[in-house]
Amino acid sequence: MMDLNTIWFVLVGVLITGYAVLDGFDFGVGILHLFTENEREKRVSLNAIGPVWDGNEVWLLTAGGALFAAFPVVYATVFSGFYIALMLLLLALIMRAVSMEFRSKVDNAKWRKMWDFAFGIGSLLPPVLFGVAIGNILHGLPINEKGIFTGSFLALLNPYSILIGVLSCVMFIMHGAIYLAMKSQNEQHDRSMSVASKAWVAFVILYVISTLASIVVSPFLFEGILKNPLFWILFILMTLSIVFLPLALKLKRLSYAFISSSVVIASMIGLMAVSLFPRLVPSVTDLSYSLTVYNSSSTGRTLSTMLIVALLGMPLVILYTAFIYRVFKGKVTIDEGSC
Amino acid sequence: MDAVFLAxxxxxxxxxxHFLFPPVSIGLAWLVVILEGMGWRKxxxxxxxxxxxxxxxxALTFAVGVATGIVMEFQFGTNWSEYSKFVGDIFGAPLAAEGVFAFFLESGFLGLYLFGRNRVSKGVHWFSALxxxxxxxxSAFWIIxxxxxxxxxxxxxINNNRAELSSFYDAVFNPSTLPRYFHTVxxxxxCGAFFVAGISAYYLLNKKHLDEARASMKVAVIFGLIVSLLEVFPFGHTHAQQVARTQPEKFAAIEGLYTTQQGAPVVLFAIPSSKPPxxxxxLEVPKVLSWLAFGDVNASVKGLNDFPKDEIPPLELTFISFHTMVALGMFFILVLLWALYAIxxxxxxxxxxxxxxxxxxxPLPVIACQVGWMAxxxxxxxWIVYRLLKTQMAASVTVGAGEILFSIILFGLIYLALLCLYIFLLVKEVKNGPEHDLVNHTEKNNLVEA
Structure with a gap:
């Protein structure tokens, strides 16, 4: 039986995974939007995510709230440590949110171009920053014996973390391209398919490099991992979906391709979680200063109260989210409700 | 400038x-529910x-609210990490609950409401607005x-140098939660009522969209008057009584009561100063404050001079913001009474x-919200947590003044731009009016064909 701290480690992981899988395709679509010229195609990509992106972003807010509630020390240490990076992330998310709403309000080519750009950059920056942040966590942060971050913003931009940033960006381009292919038709569909295939190749190469780099940079992540059955389950799941993804693309079974890329994302986050556990933030100053699920958590009373909240709320969330996705199933049609 | 001040x-x-937008969204959302509901049923x-x-x-208001709200969820960690560590066992839970119970609901269904008009039945569409x-x-509940x-x-x-939860129910329903929730919502x-009434007034003044303007004006005035009356009594009154009971320093400051006295007067207008106090x-009405606060004209109300000097709030700002709010509240009732009579x-x-x-x-109710929140x-x-933790002790230790200044400038500029854009687009949408949709629709289709 898992203890409460472990359960919340898993739940925060589930929220982050939900966020990555759902807002991830929004980011991918937004990045591809930067390279779209045709106005109709632009509107298709905006309307592909228009009804759902806002709900998708809530996974991030809830993950943030859950991290605060369950592991306040991590919330406080990591967010204040990543100060400048987080401010940039928030600005990017603000730009993305308003650009979608503002773009269609003025019928002027320059105006739309400006918001297209804001939307694209607002979609490009977050996956890179998330990747860099995760890279730094995997790498370990300079944390002293009092649990206080002693690094700097520039130190966060180390080669390993940037590599993870690029990996994350490519992964979401792949994921978003598959989603856009499901939602679009004709040339836009074909182009999205080809982007998805190319991004898959880039992803596989970067993933192998990143794994090797992780073994070199953070050997502690791999201690005893080969004896962990969970590692093997996730590893096999991930490998299978990576292999299956291009087949599904070739067979034009896009929903299978989308499920595959979702499983790739989820199992990758799962693998990171397995290798980190029970640490949440390893300390490079001294591994024993690391923030773990036990030394940085809330009390058992809070964790169990929050578990009740999650068990009451999340099934309902999943239920109506599924309903909303079903309403907007299929290709995008541009009608009077569109933006 | 020190980092805490900048934070x-x-x-x-x-x-x-951020707080400019959610009040308008909440109010507007309920009026949309009423208008759409009447349109559907009738x-x-x-x-x-x-x-x-x-x-x-x-949708426009909501978007800016969402965009600026993301910052709030993370800011406790970035700027107030010592606070976050001290209160995390309690304070994080309502934020997470807000996400689980409220954010998913409003965001998911807003997408359905805006994009799904032709995809779901009228009943489901109205339900999405609801x-x-x-x-x-x-969501307002959990934040409050x-x-x-x-x-x-x-x-x-207090355990392990932090506040630890002993009862979730008591923490959620602490003495000020419900009075403050009703007053704020x-x-x-x-805000929603005045928003709808004001825009309807614009059309009536310009003799455009008269049918829609009259319909929405009636709904807004009746709805607005009911909520404006409720705002003063019981909600404003019970909230003030609760403050008098639970935070006497704050009560003395907002009411401008410097010396402890029995039969304390209520101050209707004054120019406050703290040096000398x-x-x-x-302009005062004798004994009324004692009566309002404790239901007894001779009750003793504690003045600021009876509290330790380093534990009282700044006087001018609290007094002026509170009195501005009250004056605006009275103004709203008068205007809406007049409007109802005219209807x-x-x-x-x-x-x-x-x-x-x-x-x-x-904008006036929005300003009232701002000054009320300031008070x-x-x-x-x-205090950042009343009588438990001082604001001075709560900021992030690792974040320097320079970094904070950088982000203040960054956010200041972006927010200024957002505000201008919001107002510009709002005015533009209003000028286009309710019929704009259909025109815009054909324009867009032409554009698509082209």
């Missing part, structure tokens, strides 16, 4: 700016058009829970001065 400036700026095209039109303005309104109102716990902490014990409903040009006498549609007042009153938060100083 406070940043929090005041980002929270204050199969009335006028209400349908009005509902759809205000639904679009809701869920947006309900979700945003529920978190903020109220800072005002009147309960359900905790009702204020949001007023006195009220200039004050009853069928003279409102031609009454240009009154219509102009209604038009220019659109509440500045009145809590010097």
């Amino acid at each position: 406070r400036v940043q929090f005041a700026m980002t929270a204050g700016f 199969n009335n095209l006028v209400y349908q058009k009005a509902g759809k039109f205000f639904g679009k303005l809701l 869920m947006v309104a309900f979700g945003s109102t529920l 829970v978190a903020n109220s716990w800072q005002q009147t902490p309960s359900g905790y014990i 009702d204020a949001a409903l007023m 006195e009220l200039k040009a004050s 009853y006498r069928k003279t409102l549609w031609q009454n240009r001065p009154l219509l102009k007042i209604l038009l220019w009153s659109i 509440a938060e500045v009145g809590r100083q010097p």
Whole structure:
């Protein structure tokens, strides 16, 4: 039986995974939007995510709230440590949110171009920053014996973390391209398919490099991992979906391709979680200063109260989210409700 | 400038700016529910058009609210990490609960409401508007829970140098939660009512979209008057009584009571100063404050001089913001009474001065929300958690003044731009009016074909 701290480690992981899988395709679509010229195609990509992106972003807010509630020390240490990076992330998310709403309000080519750009950059920056942040966590942060971050913003931009940033960006381009292919038709569909295939190749190469780099940079992540059955389950799941993804693309079974890329994302986050556990933030100053699920958590009373909240709320969330996705199933049609 | 001061400036700026939008969204969402509901049940095209039109303005307001709200969820960690560590066992839970119970609901159904008009039945479409309104109102609840716990902490014990949860129920329903929740949400409903009334007034003044304007004006005035009356009594009154009971320093500061006295007067107007502590040009009604606060004209009300000097809030800001809020509250009731009378006498549609007042009153309830929030938060100083943790001790230790200044400038510029864009687009949408949709639709289709 898992203890409460472990359960919340898993739940925060589930929220982050939900966020990555759902807002991830929004980011991918937004990045591809930067390279779209045709106005109709632009509107298709905006309307592909228009009804759902806002709900998708809530996974991030809830993950943030859950991290605060369950592991306040991590919330406080990591967010204040990543100060400048987080401010940039928030600005990017603000730009993305308003650009979608503002773009269609003025019928002027320059105006739309400006918001297209804001939307694209607002979609490009977050996956890179998330990747860099995760890279730094995997790498370990300079944390002293009092649990206080002693690094700097520039130190966060180390080669390993940037590599993870690029990996994350490519992964979401792949994921978003598959989603856009499901939602679009004709040339836009074909182009999205080809982007998805190319991004898959880039992803596989970067993933192998990143794994090797992780073994070199953070050997502690791999201690005893080969004896962990969970590692093997996730590893096999991930490998299978990576292999299956291009087949599904070739067979034009896009929903299978989308499920595959979702499983790739989820199992990758799962693998990171397995290798980190029970640490949440390893300390490079001294591994024993690391923030773990036990030394940085809330009390058992809070964790169990929050578990009740999650068990009451999340099934309902999943239920109506599924309903909303079903309403907007299929290709995008541009009608009077569109933006 | 020290980092704590800058962190406070940043929090005041980002929270204050964010708080311009959610009250309007909440109020507007309920009015859209009413208008869309009437349009649907009565199969009335006028209400349908009005509902759809205000639904679009809701989307615009909501978007800026969401965009600026993301900052709030993370700012406690970035700027107030010592606070976050101290209160995390209690304060994080309502934020997470807000996500689980409210954010998903409002965001998910807003997408369905805006994009799904032709994809779901009218009933489901109306239900999606209802869920947006309900979700945003529920979201306000969890935020008020978190903020109220800072005002009147309960359900905790101090252990391991932090506040640890002893009773979730007591922490959620701490002494100020419900009074503050009703007072705040009702204020949001007023923002929505004045928003709809003001825009309707604009159309009446310009003799455009008269059918929709009359329909929405009637709904907004009746709805607005009910909530404006409720705002003063019982909600404002019970909230003030609760402050008098649970945070006497704040009560003395907002009321401008410097010396402890029995039969304390209520100050209607004054120019406050703290050095020396006195009220200039004050207009007072004797004994009324004692009666309002404790239901007894001779009750003793504690004045600021009876508290330790380093535990009282800044005087000028709390006094002025609180009195501005009260004055605005009275103004709202008078204007709406006048408007209701004019509707009853069928003279409102031609009454240009009154219509102009209604038009220019659109921002006033939002300002009332801002100054009310200022009175509440500045009145809590010097504490970040009342009598448990001082603001001075709560900021992030690793974040320097330079970094904070950088982000203040960054966010200041972006927020200024957002505000200008919001107002520009709002005015533009209003000028286009409810019928714009259909025109725009064909334009867009042409564009698509081209």
